[in-house]
Amino acid sequence: MSFRPADRVYVDESKARGYYVVATASAVGDVQTSDRALRALLKPGQRRIHFKSESDSRRRQLLSRMCELEVRVSVWIVRQRSDKEARPLSLGALAEQAARNGVAQLIIERDESLERADRRLIAEVLRRAGTSDMQYRHAMPHEHPMLWVSDAVAWCYSNGGDWIRRVDGIVKSRVTQL
Template sequence: MPPRPRARIHTFVDENKTRGLLMAAASCPASAVSINRRTLAGLLMPGQRRIHFQKESPARQRKILAAITELDTATNLYATPRADVESRRRCLTAIVRDAARTGERLVVERDESTLDFDRQTLYHAVRIYDCVETLQYELLAPHLDPLLWIPDALVWAWAKGGEWREQVRESCTTRPV
């Protein structure tokens, strides 16, 4: 039997540091990337360069979450009780671990304060999980790829709790760090 073709998955990562560190890794098949980007870009208000979920009104937040939950995506959540560098390393490494087998592209929202640390962590993680040749990673500003708005919204909703978490619960899976 010939080997199964490798799935081509793109994963987009953002974080919330409200209570510890919570990272969201939203994944979608490569074949769905373009349509998902168009859908999200269509949610922009005139003059908006990006969606920054916490800055939206509650009505817009509900509309955005409703659209996101209809997309062909799945989101893994990685939580640690502290938002320190070791926790960040553990979360990013776990994200690479989970993307290593099927991932083609990993995009982490760029944070200038952790840029060098994130690059170093991802460099080591792709070697630990033997996906140097198969998983391309990059750190991007959120306005450069609308798919970064998915983990931004979902990580905010999950961290907020209550009705917000309930709205995204079926779209999110908690994963060990």
């Protein structure tokens, strides 16, 4: 698994052609450098990178730069289930792994309609794990550039083919749940 003690983990998902939850892990000491490198990729007037809004040539350029960062990415894939079933399965598995590995902080891209359920789910996972050390919160993507890496990998996995190959260098684990 790609989580290490005291990591910060940034989570986003894609709901296209399956359900993909992606977690980008980084040592706390590497986050500032990665954030700076990612912000340097913004176009004038752009607040965040959102992969579905980029052209294919820009996507290739962005992925090349993202794969140079000191990050470790994990992907949870759920197919043949509704989003309502898939999210707690994948996010729950991610939170369990994060708690087990001593992750310091989990930052999840904000979707206000899901926040309450996410908080309940993660609190239950931490209770079962017998720990309260891991902090977790929801954030807007412009607040944490590392969320852009999770967004990019989620987009690549939902689009398949060569896009998955392009992120192989940073994807350290993949879990498929049916």
